[in-house]
Amino acid sequence: GGEPHExxxxxxxxxxxxQEETRGLLGEHLRLYQIHSATLESGVLENGAVLDRLRSLRExxxxRIGLSLSGVAQGATLEKALATGVFDSVQATWNLLEQSAGPMLEKAREAGLEVIVKEGVANGRILRRPELVKAAEAMGxxxxxxxxxxxxxxxxxxMVLSGAVTAAQLESNLGAVSAAEKLKEDGGQALQQLMAEMRVEPAAYWKER
Incomplete structure (x- = not known):
């Protein structure tokens, strides 16, 4: 079956x-300390000792304490994380293909958490989708x-992570600010249509990833 990549x-x-190593390297510059790729399977959200230590680090x-999510169960994992009351921030995958975490991200925002989104262009593969290309051309x-x-x-x-690795990519990514405003102009109808056209099942998204 091969070795796990992480x-x-x-x-x-x-x-x-x-945390000691991190404090030694970053000192007073550290603002956000995240659990990387928290999952239901890892059991970290049921580990009272770890949760208590995270609370004490915050105090x-x-x-600020955060967690990043990955996989088909992002929503369920975030729901469990919210119930602990430990977290100030969540980083999740959300893009036009993989939208499943959306409802729980709304709840997280309502609960006062900062929301950070990664994989906004699905590691580049979303850019090959004809629905996106057509809509982008129509919108200019x-x-x-x-x-x-x-x-x-x-x-x-x-907060949306760019993922750009060149100056040209970053320049193009910055056009997202005006694109977001355009998507809000008609009461969000264009946005809802684009979301409906591009959404895929989470299992299919994560399998291809």
Missing amino acids: VKDHSLAHLEGQ ERGW VAPDSLALGAIMAQPFKP
Whole structure:
């Protein structure tokens, strides 16, 4: 079956070692401390010792505590995380293909959490979708601008990670700000249509990823 590409250790011992290393490297510059790729399977959201330590780090050091999500169960994982009352921020995958976390991201925002969105262009593959290209041409914007603008226009008001690796990509990505405004002009009808046309089942998205 091959080796997993990433091994996650959400134990208390690992947390203790890593938070000391992080503090040593970043000192007073650290504002947000995240659990990377929290899942239901990892059990971290049921680990009272880890959750208590995260609470104490927030109180003692003023760190905001966050978690990043991945996989088909993002919504369910976030629901469980919200119930703990530990987290100030959530980073999740949401794009025009994989929209399943949307309702829980709205609840997170309503609960006061900062929402950060990753994989806004689905690691580039969303840009090849004819529905997106056609809609972008009709609106007079670049496909990546439209894809990211559609995220910025969501009710959970996310911070959207660009993912750009060149100056040209970043320049194009910045067009998302005006694209988001255009998507709001007709009461959001164009946005809803685009979302309906491009949505895929989460299982299919994560399998292809």
